[in-house]
Amino acid sequence: MGSVTIRKTAAIxxxxxxxxxxxxxxxxxxxxxxxxxxxxDAAAKEMVRQACAPVQDGTIDAGELRVxxxxxxxxxxxxxxxxxxxxxxxLANAGxxxxxxxQDRLVKACEDSNAAxx
Numbered sequence: 001m002g003s004v005t006i007r008k009t010a011a012i013x014x015x016x017x018x019x020x021x022x023x024x025x026x027x028x029x030x031x032x033x034x035x036x037x038x039x040x041d042a043a044a045k046e047m048v049r050q051a052c053a054p055v056q057d058g059t060i061d062a063g064e065l066r067v068x069x070x071x072x073x074x075x076x077x078x079x080x081x082x083x084x085x086x087x088x089x090x091l092a093n094a095g096x097x098x099x100x101x102x103q104d105r106l107v108k109a110c111e112d113s114n115a116a117x118x
Contacts, residue, residue: 050071060103060106062096062097065091065092065096084106087106091103
């Protein structure tokens with residue numbers, strides 16, 4: 001009977017350890033997932049901030065247009081809404097003079113993004 005009791009106790013300890021280990025892994029996974037989400041959100045907000053900074057006054061001069069053109073490759077897939085990426089691509093292809101309609105679209109996209117919390 002002694003060996004049966006030892007086996008039962010060992011089995012209970014093994015199952016208990018497995019439950020604790022599994023629960024611990026789940027907590028770590030949730031924490032890591034949460035941290036990754038927060039980091040992604042912060043990166044997306046920073047991308048929006050950088051893309052919208054040149055149009056805070058409602059216009060884009062030639063220097064600001066060059067800055068926007070230089071960041072377009074880094075912002076694609078970096079958390080910017082696709083509508084903003086499309087506008088930035090159009091601005092990059094516009095040359096030294098950004099059409100007023102494109103400037104207005106970017107200002108509106110920035111306002112919308114800021115209102116949405118990005």
